[in-house]
Amino acid sequence: MKDPRTSALAIVLWAVALLCIAQPSLALPAAGAAGTGAVALAAVRLRTRRRASGLVVLTLLCAAAVGVVVAGAQPARAALTASDGRVVEAVVHVSSSASMGSDDRLWFDARAIALGAPGAPEAVDAAVRVGAPDIAGADMGARLRVVGQAKSTSPSEKAGLVIFGTTAEVVRPATGVFAIAAATRAGFVARATRLPEPGAGLLPGLAVGDTRAVSEELNAAMLASGLSHLTAVSGANCMVIVAAVFWLVSLAGGGRILRVVLALAALAAFVVLVTPEPSVVRAAVMAALAMLSILLGRPSAGLAMLSLTVSGLLVADPWFAASPGFALSAAATAALLVLSRPLLRGLGRWMPAPLALALSVPLAAQVVCGPVIALFSPQQSLVSVPANLIAEPAAPIATVIGLLACLAAFMPPVADLLAAAAWLPAAWIDRTATVSAALPAATVTVAPGPIAALTVGLLSAAIVIVVVTRRSRRLRAVSVGIIVIALAAAGGRMLVSGPLATLTAPAKWAIAACDVGQGDAVLLHSGRRVALVDTGPDPDALRDCLSQTGVARVDLLVLTHFDLDHVGGASAVVGKVGDVLHGPVTEDRERRMLHELAAAGATLHDASAGLSGALDGARWHVLWPDADPVVFPSGNDASVVVEIAGGGIPRTLLLGDLGAGSQRLLLASGRLRGRYDVVKVSHHGSRDQEPALYAAVRAAVALISVGEENDYGHPRPETLALLESDGTRALRTDRRGLILLGLDRDELLVWSTRAPPPG
Structure with a gap:
């Protein structure tokens, strides 16, 4: 790997x-x-x-x-490499549940049975991951035909190819038990989403693991509050199913063999209903082994069951080892088996026994799962333990009653009553996540990877030692020191990114390229007014940038186009915007976003070439797209292109995600006149650039807003070489963090939060 x-x-x-x-x-x-x-x-x-x-x-x-x-x-896998970077047609069998991605595609795992050029796919048999347009019928067991661009994956992924579908159709819907499960889930989701928010969209996730109705805002809040595991079907759900069947059969007088057989059947049906995700498979196999051991009259220890389950599944499917969900599921189970009792005894020395019991379980899971989360997530929740303490009592109620509502679909009045009963605990969890995620310092940002995991692991071990250990004073003293240092570092960081944020940036900045990962967000500052061109993919990252630059209100917001890496952070400025310039609107999601901005007081304007205005002492002009675009009606090539200059802002050109073809048309239009001081490079430095445009611009500085890790290889070496040949200095957010530019006596000054690496 x-x-x-x-x-x-x-x-x-x-x-x-x-x-x-x-x-x-x-x-x-x-x-x-x-x-x-x-x-x-x-x-x-x-x-x-x-x-x-x-x-x-x-x-x-x-x-x-x-x-x-x-x-x-x-x-x-080797047979798939020939399709890398090409447009392909694939016939696939869906093999997992579908979830809505940030790009408005339905993402699912599948088995490709035919793959090749559009119209001529050839027989294959390989695992792929598919992102398809949101269509009905993309259920486990269905056969789909998808056309889109293919990209090879790393060896650590089970799917040898990712297909970014542009069109999709259901060739054959799911049949048999999969069809029954899909219809049952769909009926429950429709019934649940008719209930009021908060709670309606979350209920299907709690009951059957279907998170398609969970909004992006709520999903982010669940992650920030450490409650996202509640919508991932795992051991707790399997335990509820098994316990319920055992109890019902015992009430009816059934013996041990009948209890185990019926519990196994119910467990298998439940796995089909929720679809076999890695964490579900682990939990189900472990529960099945435990029941078989009971049937044989030799109950085994939980650690032995966990060991056998994890080892067996990793041998059967080694790619489970790269699944964060599987790793977190196994780690959390081990934590509960090994750490919960010692933590209970340790906490019991400092607080009442009921409170210690309530805290020991989420604390055990947090200290063990924290290092695993730090491997792949850029944020660590600091409110996870109290949030889980508040939400956990409601989770099994929502899960059990919601599942009963799902199974009672053939009796609509009963199903409606049960769904309404499950809505209340779901709403409780929804509000808990939203409120706790909005608390100051609810999360701390880390650079994901092994170093972050080791750091979080060291802190977790120190917490366990302080709570559990009584004898070794030296070990406890070292652990207390580690915790104090961590708290001091976190407190200092909060001050620097909060009340003291503006002290870390120069006062006379004119342009700020925000460090928002793989996306665009550029601030322009003239006098007392500020413009923001795009919002990046993450509201929290944009909030950090606004805080660090001391921006409380955005007078002009330019949404160049509606890809989520350019507008995903828009919720951070709702209610803080004066005017909004936006590109062509084609989808309901885009209309909803603009309506939300307008409802909070913003004035909307369709942006097209010829539109202009003032930003205090600066003047801005829209250069692209044309008022009635024919060749490029929407998407990257219809990105709003703006130039701005004056009022302390160096002459700047912001190209959105304009491709080479539209760049050539823009150049031919004659709207680009003279030399620019700064150019915001199109599409994060992709190779889809027109060299003649950059030669005509002859900018002194090129801003490239790009994530430290991206699957596209941005910025491309060809683009960097192109800029260098034109004498343009490239400044990248992935290497410099937040980049600020300013003018001092006509001299362009550069400041950034990170020193660029040598070379």
């Missing part, structure tokens, strides 16, 4: 499995201490060595099995 984060996830999972396997052998010396004499001690040592040798052999056997599985998948 090339990505160190996915490699680290694999290490976490194997560590869980092997430590659980090793647990009995680690306990042997304590058991042997009761024996007498050297003979007993020698026997214990011999058994320990044998167990250790067995563990090594088992590890090697597992590694060999994984190698066989991975090697067997390589021919199919």
